[in-house]
Amino acid sequence: MFFRKRKRRLLPSNGEQVGLREFLLDVYGRLYRHFGPRHWWPADTPFEVIVGAILTQQVSWGNVEKAINNLKERQYLSVAGILALSHEELGLLIRPTRYFNQKAQRLKDVCRVIREEFGDDVDAFLKEETGALRNRLLKVRGVGKETADSILLYAAGRPVFVIDSYTHRILQRLGRAHGRETYDELQCLFESHLPRDVTLFSEYHALLVALGHHTCLKSRPQCSGCPLAGVCVYQARLAAGATRAEASNDVPGAIAGRRSGRVPTG
Ligand code: SF4
Numbered sequence: 001m002f003f004r005k006r007k008r009r010l011l012p013s014n015g016e017q018v019g020l021r022e023f024l025l026d027v028y029g030r031l032y033r034h035f036g037p038r039h040w041w042p043a044d045t046p047f048e049v050i051v052g053a054i055l056t057q058q059v060s061w062g063n064v065e066k067a068i069n070n071l072k073e074r075q076y077l078s079v080a081g082i083l084a085l086s087h088e089e090l091g092l093l094i095r096p097t098r099y100f101n102q103k104a105q106r107l108k109d110v111c112r113v114i115r116e117e118f119g120d121d122v123d124a125f126l127k128e129e130t131g132a133l134r135n136r137l138l139k140v141r142g143v144g145k146e147t148a149d150s151i152l153l154y155a156a157g158r159p160v161f162v163i164d165s166y167t168h169r170i171l172q173r174l175g176r177a178h179g180r181e182t183y184d185e186l187q188c189l190f191e192s193h194l195p196r197d198v199t200l201f202s203e204y205h206a207l208l209v210a211l212g213h214h215t216c217l218k219s220r221p222q223c224s225g226c227p228l229a230g231v232c233v234y235q236a237r238l239a240a241g242a243t244r245a246e247a248s249n250d251v252p253g254a255i256a257g258r259r260s261g262r263v264p265t266g
Helices: 014-035 046-055 061-073 079-084 087-093 100-118 122-126 130-138 145-155 165-173 183-193 198-214 233-239
Strands: none
Touching: 014 183, 014 198, 046 061, 046 100, 046 122, 046 145, 061 087, 079 100, 087 100, 100 122, 130 145, 145 183, 145 198, 165 183, 165 198, 165 233
16 A cells, blocks of 8 residues: 655645734734833944844843943944954953953954945945845854844844744744744744834844743743733643643644745845
């Protein structure tokens, strides 16, 4: 007897797409009503966003603020200012952030690109076509996709969804990811199911950060006060008597990983 091998379905069906869009918008609405507007990214200029996005890697925002204030108070928060400092001097000013030696190098490398190719003109740098600007940022050693996309969204105003570890954890607990998806797959999930709107993407990412930071904690999520409790698989499993380990198991058919590849950004 022959069995016809079923083709793996890579794209969600129309029904799933509509369902997922509604789900993602429902999650957004619940978070927005709970936390209110986050006014993210907290910065006075696009250049400050660039600096903050690099400094915030693996450190709390409070420490980033201290480092940015050090640069601001001494009037070094500019391309010219950062390039005028020696590596050691810059490292001392941004010392409150971890890995300040590597971060000093990254800041200088980005500033060098802006100087050498755009004559210190940050606006011209940020006006580059989205894909070209992203590639340019990713070529700087130590600048990854999350940092590059944060700069694209919050400094350049491009409709690019930023993915971080909070996003991954929350989606997994909601039953929409299995935890092994790539950055691009999760980004595609949001970008292909939501209106490509800078305000929506900016607010949505900030709200997920707020939930991940305050409520959906890694080891002990605070489900009783969570605005997503009504739509969360993890919470439903706990309520049904599962242990935390059991509640964390994959949801069969979590659909985030079914589609791969990056949706071109505008
Ligand atoms: S209900 Fe609990 S597990 Fe689910 S998103 Fe909220 S805090 Fe996280």
